[in-house]
Amino acid sequence: MKVAYVFATAGQTIDYVLGDMILPQLEAEAHGVDVVGMFFFHDNTYALREDDPLGQRLADVAAEQEILLMLCDQCATRRGLAEFDHTDEHGRDHYEPTDTVEGATVGCFPDLYAALGEVGVDHVITL
Template structure:
């Protein structure tokens, strides 16, 4: 199964940091992750120099998964030019285009 995650809630950090990332790093997540999209303050997860950003970048380099922050969220927070090298910014049309051919079976919003 191939999934994509949309991180929009305030609980996203705990779920991503304590569950999803360790499972992906350990190779036992149970699904292939095609991409992750980050809204509001969750865009900070992709900040260059942060531990979570570095872990996500490593996973991106290993798997090729999409890492994208909401463009308006990143710009409003002044981090649009400070994301990890593998991350991009965009809106839903960019997300659809980037994941369109990935064969995503499920989109999960957390």
């Protein structure tokens, strides 16, 4: 089964749920499903800052297990983690990550759908 996580809840979700529960299982390859993507909203985007210990662990696991790490473009821009790159032919603005862990991407729902559609997702879990 392939799942994607959306981290939308502020507070201890990132440190506690992701950092202490999900990530250790992924590192041990014992999570029980294939995680194909993680999408980060609001202050949860800070977890993917360059030099953040949790972010580095995520980047390492994502690289090994081919997990998409995507920050909400508007959330990342407002927090100094992305900057404007270009406007496409459909009038959509696109952004590039700045000061984030290697492999992190920035996008909006259409970008998330396109990326996850390529790998197939059975369930999306919002935390």
